[in-house]
Amino acid sequence: MTRITMQLFPPHLYATCVLAAATLPGALYAQVPALAGQWQFQTATGTTTANGVEVDLIDTGILDITEDQGSLRATISWLDERGQLTPPRTVHGIASPAGTVFRHGGKRVSTGRSGKEVSTDVTIRWTLQAKGNVLSGERLVETDENEPKPVTGTRLRERYVPPVMQAALPGTAASATARGPSTPAERARVVQMAQAAQHDPLALQQRDGAWLSAWIDAIPDLTFGASMPDDWLSTAPTPATREALRFQYLASVMAFQIDHPEQALQQGDRDLAGMQGVLRAYETLLRQDKLNRSAKLDAALAARQQDRLLAFLATLSGRDASIEATPSPSGDATARRIVALGTSEPRAMDWLDILSNRFGGRMAGSDAYTHAAQWARMQLRQWGVQAELEEAGDMPVGFNRGPWSGKMLAPQEQPLRMATPAYTAGTRGVQQGRAIMGPATLEEAQQRAAQFKGKWVLTSGESGGGGRDGKTIHKPGAITRLLMQAGALGTIQSGEEPLYAASAAPATWATLPTLPDIKLAAPHYADIRQRLARGEAVTLEFDIRNWFYPGPVTYHNVVARIPGSEKPEEVVLIGAHLDSYDGGTGAADNGGGVATMLEAMRLLAKSNARPRRSIMLVAFGAEEIGRKGSFAFAERHAGELKNIVMMLNRDGRPGAIDGIAIPTAWKSVFGRVELALQDIHPMFGFAASVNDVPRDASKAMNARAGSDDAVFSLHGVPTPKFTVLGDFDYARVHHTVLDTYDNVLPFSAAQQYSAIAIALTAYEVANAPEEISRKGYYRAASPAK
Numbered sequence: 001m002t003r004i005t006m007q008l009f010p011p012h013l014y015a016t017c018v019l020a021a022a023t024l025p026g027a028l029y030a031q032v033p034a035l036a037g038q039w040q041f042q043t044a045t046g047t048t049t050a051n052g053v054e055v056d057l058i059d060t061g062i063l064d065i066t067e068d069q070g071s072l073r074a075t076i077s078w079l080d081e082r083g084q085l086t087p088p089r090t091v092h093g094i095a096s097p098a099g100t101v102f103r104h105g106g107k108r109v110s111t112g113r114s115g116k117e118v119s120t121d122v123t124i125r126w127t128l129q130a131k132g133n134v135l136s137g138e139r140l141v142e143t144d145e146n147e148p149k150p151v152t153g154t155r156l157r158e159r160y161v162p163p164v165m166q167a168a169l170p171g172t173a174a175s176a177t178a179r180g181p182s183t184p185a186e187r188a189r190v191v192q193m194a195q196a197a198q199h200d201p202l203a204l205q206q207r208d209g210a211w212l213s214a215w216i217d218a219i220p221d222l223t224f225g226a227s228m229p230d231d232w233l234s235t236a237p238t239p240a241t242r243e244a245l246r247f248q249y250l251a252s253v254m255a256f257q258i259d260h261p262e263q264a265l266q267q268g269d270r271d272l273a274g275m276q277g278v279l280r281a282y283e284t285l286l287r288q289d290k291l292n293r294s295a296k297l298d299a300a301l302a303a304r305q306q307d308r309l310l311a312f313l314a315t316l317s318g319r320d321a322s323i324e325a326t327p328s329p330s331g332d333a334t335a336r337r338i339v340a341l342g343t344s345e346p347r348a349m350d351w352l353d354i355l356s357n358r359f360g361g362r363m364a365g366s367d368a369y370t371h372a373a374q375w376a377r378m379q380l381r382q383w384g385v386q387a388e389l390e391e392a393g394d395m396p397v398g399f400n401r402g403p404w405s406g407k408m409l410a411p412q413e414q415p416l417r418m419a420t421p422a423y424t425a426g427t428r429g430v431q432q433g434r435a436i437m438g439p440a441t442l443e444e445a446q447q448r449a450a451q452f453k454g455k456w457v458l459t460s461g462e463s464g465g466g467g468r469d470g471k472t473i474h475k476p477g478a479i480t481r482l483l484m485q486a487g488a489l490g491t492i493q494s495g496e497e498p499l500y501a502a503s504a505a506p507a508t509w510a511t512l513p514t515l516p517d518i519k520l521a522a523p524h525y526a527d528i529r530q531r532l533a534r535g536e537a538v539t540l541e542f543d544i545r546n547w548f549y550p551g552p553v554t555y556h557n558v559v560a561r562i563p564g565s566e567k568p569e570e571v572v573l574i575g576a577h578l579d580s581y582d583g584g585t586g587a588a589d590n591g592g593g594v595a596t597m598l599e600a601m602r603l604l605a606k607s608n609a610r611p612r613r614s615i616m617l618v619a620f621g622a623e624e625i626g627r628k629g630s631f632a633f634a635e636r637h638a639g640e641l642k643n644i645v646m647m648l649n650r651d652g653r654p655g656a657i658d659g660i661a662i663p664t665a666w667k668s669v670f671g672r673v674e675l676a677l678q679d680i681h682p683m684f685g686f687a688a689s690v691n692d693v694p695r696d697a698s699k700a701m702n703a704r705a706g707s708d709d710a711v712f713s714l715h716g717v718p719t720p721k722f723t724v725l726g727d728f729d730y731a732r733v734h735h736t737v738l739d740t741y742d743n744v745l746p747f748s749a750a751q752q753y754s755a756i757a758i759a760l761t762a763y764e765v766a767n768a769p770e771e772i773s774r775k776g777y778y779r780a781a782s783p784a785k
Contacts, residue, residue, distance in 0.1 A: 034130040035072060035093075035100055038160065039063040041153030043139045056149065062160050063128075063135070063153065068092070074102055083163045091126075099129035099137055123441070126151065142441065181221035187258045190215075194248070194255035194277060201244035201281040202288075209247045216250065222257050222264075224250060228316040229271050231725050233278065234659045235685030237294050241285060242687065245278050245297075252277025271313050279304055295679050315683055318655050318726035318750035323681060330676035334767075335760055337607035339680055342756035347602060349748045351379075352587060352595035356741040361582020363422050363503065364622035364629075365395025365553045369579055376558045376578065376598065376619055383605040385617075387560040392621045392632040394552035397506050399423050401582045402545025406518070410539040411531070417521035418542070419499040419583050419737050421467055423474060423506060425490075425513040426546035433489045435528055435538040438479075445482045453487035456518075456540045458529060463495035463519040465583075465735060467504020472625070474506040474513050483515060490516030490542065494525035498736040501583025503625065509550050516544055555579070557629045558619035562604055562611070564766065569643050570613040572766040573717075574600065574758060575630075575708055576650045577623030584739030588730060592744050592751060593650035594619055599755035604763060611766035613645065620708045623651070630708035634715060641715045645772040646765055648758065649709035649719065655726030656684040656750035657757040661691045662720050663777060669768045676760045684725060684753045697778040718777045722757075726750055 041063050044056035061078040062085060072093035077085040093100040103125045128137035128151065135153035193212065197204035216224050230249055236242040256273035257264040264270070279301055285292040303312035315321065323346055328339035355362070355372060362369040373389060380387035399422060406416040409432065438457040439445035459468070468491055469477045476484065483491065499519050506512050520528075531538050558578065564570065576593035580586025601617050609615070620629035634641060662670055670688035677686040700706065700713030709719040728747055733739040744751070765772060 035065050035128060035135075036067055037065060037130075038156045039065070039130075039135045039153040040156055040160065041135055041151055043151040044149035062156075064088075065093075072100055085160075085162055093128075096127065099127045102126040102128065103142075121440075130155075179218055182215070182219040186215065186219075190251060191255045191258055194251035197244075197248045197251055198277060198280040199284055201248050201284060202240060204251075205244040205247035208251075209243065212247065212250055212254075216254065222254060224253060225267070227253075227267065227271055227274070228725065228727055229275050229278070229313060231658065231723065232296070232316050232685075234689060234723065235294070235296050235687045237292060239690065241292050241294075242689070244285070245281060248277050248281040249274040268310070268313075272310055275300065275309060275313060276304075279309075296683075296685050299682060316725065316727075318683070318728070319746040321681075321683060321749035323749040323752050326680045328676050328680055329678050330672070332672070332676070332764075332767075334607055334609050334611075334763060335672075335676040338603045338609070338759050338763065339676060339756060341606055342599075342603050342752065342759065343680060346599075346748075346752040348595050348599040348752045348755045349745070351598045352591050352744060352751070353741060355591040355594060356585040356587040356744075360585045361401060361422075362578060362580045362586050363399060363401075363582045364393070364555045364579045364625060365398050365505070365551070366582065367398075367400055368582070369555055369621065370553075372578060373556050373558050373619070373621070376594070377560075379598065380558070380560045380601060380617075383602050385560045385562060385601055385605050387558065389556035390559050390633070390636060392555055392557045392629040394554045395505065396508055396551045397423075397512065398549040398551055398553040399505070400547055400549075402426070402547065404542075404544045404546075406520070406540065406542040408524075408528070408538065409541050411536055416524050416540070417497070417499065418524075419495070419501045419519045420517055420544060420546070421465065421501055421519070422503040422582050423467075423513065423548075424504075424517045424544070424546055425515060426544040427490070427516055427542050430541060430543045431489050432539060432541045435492070435532060435540050437529070437532055438483075438491065442478050442482070445479045449482060449486045451486075452483055455488055456542070457483055457488050457491050458525070458532070459491050459493050461493060462522070463493045463500065465495075465500030465502040465519070467502075468493065468515075468517040469504075471504055472502075474504045474511065476513075476515075480515060488515065490518055492518045492520050492525065492528075492540075494522045495519035497521050498732060498738045499583065500736050501581055502735060503581065505625070506548075509548075512548055516542065518542060518544075555621040555629070557621050557633055558617075559633075560601060560617040562601075562609060562615040564612055564614040565610045566612040568614050569640075570772075571616050571640065571644045572611075572613055572762050573616045573618065573644050573647045573712070574650075574762050575618045575620060575647065577621070577629065577708055578619040579621050579624055579629075580739070581624055581735050583735070583737045584733070585741060586739060587741045587744045588654055588728070588733050588739050589735065590623070590651050591741075592654040593652070596751055596755040596758055597650055599752070600759035600762060603755065603759040607759075609763055609767075611763055612768070613766040615762050615766050618708075623708055627706075627708055627711055630711040634711050641712070641717060644712065644717045645774075647709055647712040647717045647719045648722070648761060649707055650722070650754075650758065651707035651709075653724055653726070653728040653730035654744045654747045654751055655724040655728050655754070656681075657722045657754040658685055658725040659687045659689055659723040660720050660761070661723070662688050663692050664690050665773055665775070669765055669770060669772070670761075672764045672768075673757075673761050676764070677757060680756070681749075681753055684750065686757055689723075692776070694776055694779040713778070716774065716778060718774055722754075724754075 042058055042060050045059045046057045059078055064075045066073055075088040075090050077088040091102045091104045093102050106122055106124045123142045125140045125142050133155040137151040138148035139151050140148040193208055233245050236245050253270050253274040282297050300312055303309045323343055325344035328336045330336050359368045359372040362372050377387045377389055406418045408414050433454050433456050436455040436457055438459045467474055528538050574597055576597045577590050578594050597617055622628035674686055697713050700710040713719050733743050
């Protein structure tokens with residue numbers, strides 16, 4: 001999955017722009033009256049790219065154009081989500097044959113994985129014209145040589161007046177942007193609430209639970225971050241118990257921050273305070289009803305009695321846990337065999353070892369992907385499972401990544417931390433050359449063209465991991481084409497660490513990239529830039545062994561099936577994408593997901609599962625470049641989609657699956673999953689949480705996030721989501737050079753537990769005597785067009 005956003009000159013930073021003004025004689029403005037007036041407009045202010053899908057980010061604003069001593073003056077403000085105007089900026093216009101041109105300086109703001117914003121100076125040009133009450137034109141970030149974005153608008157009959165913002169009422173929740181910090185009375189109420197809930201958690205949760213959650217969301221001065229104990233509480237025995245204990249945890253954590261502000265930022269201290277409150281509330285619940293007993297919470301109580309509660313909390317991370325042969329209390333013989341085999345003979349990490357360390361990064365269109373798909377089919381067949389390769393698409397050019405390295409040779413020798421996007425041109429062997437600062441504009445590039453021959457050119461901005469020219473498809477901009485013609489060795493861009501490595505594939509063999517696209521760790525980039533600013537001569541050496549081969553290169557989905565014994569036409573589909581980016585070895589995204597799905601199929605096959613419905617596994621190709629494998633599957637199997645009762649996807653952080661969100665109608669089915677998993681591991685549990693709010697299928701396909709399951713949502717197939725316990729730092733490895741086997745290895749037991757949970761879920765749903773109804777799951781479930 002991908003979640004990287006770049007916005008050009010976002011509204012909240014407009015006040016930082018550098019205004020450029022110019023005036024011309026009034027005679028040049030024969031069309032001034034057409035543009036004069038107030039307009040509401042829309043235009044793209046940036047792009048977001050995820051899973052190979054690039055879409056524009058559209059913002060709305062107010063443009064106020066007036067005559068000013070024979071020229072045009074415009075003030076530009078943007079509308080935020082509440083209809084409020086950002087501080088205006090004022091620019092002057094210059095007439096041109098295409099319309100009136102307004103040009104100003106601004107900032108390009110890139111948001112990295114850590115949330116850090118990095119800005120780069122850019123020049124933005126608006127070319128506008130009007131016909132009657134319709135505004136048209138374009139907005140171009142000249143500095144970046146991007147394609148212009150359309151501007152459209154309508155003339156306002158009355159001046160825009162922002163809506164009046166309502167002040168937050170005392171004692172009610174409001175958004176953090178609409179109200180100030182918590183009040184002394186509110187803080188006192190929370191502290192009292194945390195104490196009282198320990199003596200009657202069910203009653204306090206019913207009375208104050210909604211208020212506490214809304215209050216935490218509203219105030220800006222106290223926060224509640226995601227925590228392992230909070231996730232772990234989902235395994236409490238009943239929904240009412242889970243809600244009461246989570247309420248207690250929230251109240252205790254917030255009360256701790258209020259009473260101990262000096263320790264408020266220490267996650268470990270907050271977790272400990274929250275769990276202490278939970279255990280006191282749990283003791284109350286046990287006195288009220290022995291049915292509230294939980295083996296997991298009993299283990300926490302025992303740890304507290306032994307003064308080991310802090311160590312117990314640390315084990316909730318899932319790191320370095322173990323898994324031992326354990327019987328299942330299920331009444332179903334197949335379910336018991338699945339648990340026995342999964343706990344006594346764990347193999348999930350063996351499959352991840354093969355995917356990550358034998359094949360490595362598995363870009364669609366690479367030898368690594370082709371070989372991984374063939375191996376997965378072979379392995380499934382060895383377990384006695386029907387398995388085939390189904391063509392899912394092709395890449396116009398094949399690509400294999402080789403080793404890469406870089407170092408500074410002068411004025412001192414040191415290694416450089418670097419990466420390149422997939423489909424980057426390699427160097428012609430070891431290449432040495434001087435470093436030089438790149439041009440800011442095309443005009444500057446043209447003036448300095450002779451300087452770039454044989455040089456490594458430092459470009460501006462911060463890498464988002466994609467291609468140098470900001471595209472998922474290789475399409476050199478004007479500056480890049482000039483550098484190629486001038487004979488530059490390659491370009492170097494600063495990158496946030498760990499370095500992100502995505503893709504920018506060529507469309508044809510005839511348009512292969514020839515200029516290496518290097519992403520350099522920000523500290524090294526800054527050091528080189530400072531040396532150049534001081535006039536030092538900097539010599540760099542890079543060796544990048546990437547190579548291409550002519551396409552088309554076909555990639556496949558791996559499709560496996562265990563036929564149903566009574567209703568073979570009905571299918572429980574489990575899936576994960578087999579492809580990955582190749583800056584690392586695709587271990588977390590998504591080797592871990594594929595490995596657990598393969599292990600689930602092994603457990604089912606070796607346990608001789610013969611469920612009523614069919615169970616199908618699909619290892620999808622090309623998810624990272626637009627979910628192409630799942631789209632291809634949906635097209636090929638269009639007539640069968642109505643018979644898929646459920647699609648269970650695995651694409652996210654490695655860890656122990658500890659639950660799933662389902663409608664009430666499925667509760668009896670998933671109750672059998674809960675029973676089969678009961679107490680088979682001392683730390684991990686499984687609890688189905690009920691959510692009867694109909695989902696919106698039309699919003700499943702989100703360009704900023706999502707995976708293959710989104711395609712099935714669009715066709716009305718229910719796609720319940722697993723929840724995962726553990727502290728795996730997914731953002732740190734996601735699509736970076738750190739996405740490697742060694743970072744997943746500490747979660748081996750959690751991964752094996754997930755495979756068991758997937759196998760049991762697929763089996764119990766497929767074998768359920770109940771009808772698995774889609775009714776009410778989606779508000780709209782019409783097939784995608």
